[in-house]
Amino acid sequence: MSMKLIRIKDVMDRTGLARSTVYKYINLGQFPQPIKLGTRAVAWVESEIETWICESIERRDEKAL
Numbered sequence: 001m002s003m004k005l006i007r008i009k010d011v012m013d014r015t016g017l018a019r020s021t022v023y024k025y026i027n028l029g030q031f032p033q034p035i036k037l038g039t040r041a042v043a044w045v046e047s048e049i050e051t052w053i054c055e056s057i058e059r060r061d062e063k064a065l
Helices: 008-015 019-027 046-064
Strands: 042-045
Touching: 008 019, 008 042, 008 046, 042 046
Parallel strands: none
Antiparallel strands: none
């Protein structure tokens, strides 16, 4: 199984969220946790971000019913 890590810029591009909002959602337990790569570097598992996006769409669609 291949896993790809993506950095904050890619997370922001894919989700449309600002950096501060990403970290706010993480602190609220509403967004995937990053993986620490070094003292000042983190990344996210791409598939976890894609799952979060899909779940957001599902929640939207459930409300529309």
